[in-house]
Amino acid sequence: MSNKNQSREKILQAATRLFHLNGYHATGLNQILQESGAPKGSLYYHFPNGKEQLAAEAIQLSGQIIAADIRTRLNAFDDPIEAIQYNIQLIAEQFNQVEKLAELPTVPLGLLAAETALVNENLRQICEETFDMWDNIYIEKLTSSGYSEERARLISITTNALIEGGVTLCLTRKSSEPLLQIQKMIPLLLTK
Amino acid sequence: MSNKNQSREKILQAATRLFHLNGYHATGLNQILQESGAPKGSLYYHFPNGKEQLAAEAIQLSGQIIAADIRTRLNAFDDPIEAIQYNIQLIAEQFNQVEKLAELPTVPLGLLAAETALVNENLRQICEETFDMWDNIYIEKLTSSGYSEERARLISITTNALIEGGVTLCLTRKSSEPLLQIQKMIPLLLTK
DNA sequence: GTCTATAGGCAGATAGAC
DNA sequence: GTCTATCTGCCTATAGAC
Structure with missing residues (x-):
């Protein structure tokens, strides 16, 4: 079981990185396996539903990592303006060294969402739920800073876009x- | 020559639609040919560099169509606020009937840009030039409405994003x- | 200019030994 | 749980008849 989880995790991490960076269709299972060091048999043991399951879990995983990032960044400032600016600043800085982009899972999921929305209902829904989750973080910060519920919603959608x-x-x-x-x-x- | 251009145009139109809708990697040449009604031999006669050339011309074609759309919409109102709102409104309305999405080339190129930026320098540059072209349309509208050059730039980038x-x-x-x-x-x- | 047939490779997925 | 060998099918691209 310890090995099981180690392998599973390695595969999932490689998949998450590659899917976000290159997209769903451009990422091959062989590429994921090569990077994770795991064998193909292992992949289908841990992810019986293959590529789609892998993508589903990858989106959920990075969705939560990014959510945690947003939360800590928003908490770094009382003022929501400063807080959101700080968050965007940190995202922007990732693009200074393009090489380092490969290491960071914090590239949002626009690519995956646009690729799958019209083609795979399951993945589309997971993307939608992820966007909801992120929205709610902004909404909470804004309402607790005195913005009306309606205005907080509007600002959150706009910020995500x-x-x-x-x-x-x-x-x-x-x-x-x-x-x-x-x-x-x-x-x-x-x-x- | 009349036939030549007819075939070429049909292929290019189908390619443009499919690339924008499904993305670069999810669109197969067979799919493009089937939709255009042209045979495979014809494709490589008209587009010797294959898929990449097809994508390059597709991006440029829809880039110009969208640019023309933006121009006429911005000209529909003197006030730049109303004008930009009108433009966004019309883009939004495309998503009311998802079926009709297939017919319209006015879905911007975020998907293609994100898919190719890290992987294909040629296509990346074409996307960049297209974004520049769109930016300039907004900038011109704004500066001619009294906004400073600097502020017009800022607003244009933000609007595109x-x-x-x-x-x-x-x-x-x-x-x-x-x-x-x-x-x-x-x-x-x-x-x- | 148009079309068919097919090459050659890699994709995702599976079977079955260990 | 892990690994190899392999199936099937689609991909881009090309060769060559017409």
Whole structure:
């Protein structure tokens, strides 16, 4: 059982990294196995439903890691404006060294979501639940800072869209600039 | 030559639709040919560099179609706030009938950009140029409405990120709601 | 310019020994 | 639980008749 979980975890970690970085369709099971060091037989023992199950668990795993990141960053400042700006700043900094991108699981799931939404209902739902989870973190921070429920919802959706779109722009431009620029607009969005 | 261009155009149109909808890696050449009605020999006659060339031209084609859409929409209102809101509204409405999504090439290129940015330098550059083109349309509208060059740049980047991220959220939620919500924030962003 | 047939490789998935 | 060998099918790309 200890071995079982070790292997499983290694495979899942490699899958999570590769799916987020290269996407669902561009990532092969062989690639995942090679990186994790596990054999193919092992993969189907631990993930009987193959690639789809692997992607489902990968999205959930990184969804929770990112949620934890967002929570600690938002808690770093009382003022929600500073807090959200800090969060975006840290995401942006990942794009300074593109090599290091490979190590970090904190690239949001826009790619996976867009790839699967129209094609795989199961994965689509998991992405939706993940976005819900992230939304709720922002909403809680904002309502506890005195924003109305309705306004908090609006700001949260907008923030998530800004981050997902901003990440796409940073990837495309090979630069952290887009998110650093976007971050400057947060004070305007958080007008009460 | 008339036949040549007809075939070429059909293939390119099918490719454009499928790439934007399903992504680069999930779209097969067979699928493109089947939809276009053209034979495989024809594809490699018209696009000697195969899939990559097809994707490159598809991005450029839809990039220009979308640019034209943005231009006419921004020209529909003098006030840039109303104009940008109108543009987002029209993008959002595409997600009301998911069936009709298939017909419209106006889904921005976030998926293609994120898929290719780290993997194919040629396609990455084309995506970057396309984003530049769209940025410039917003910038021109804003500066001619009295916004400073610097502020116009900032707003344009943010608007593009909002749209790309918003589209991802709409796809994931199978709903036009996210973009309709986001649209409400435009007046705050355009504060002078 | 158009079409067929097919090469050659890699994908995801499975069977069965150990 | 692990590993190898292998199946089937689809992928991109090409060769060559017409």
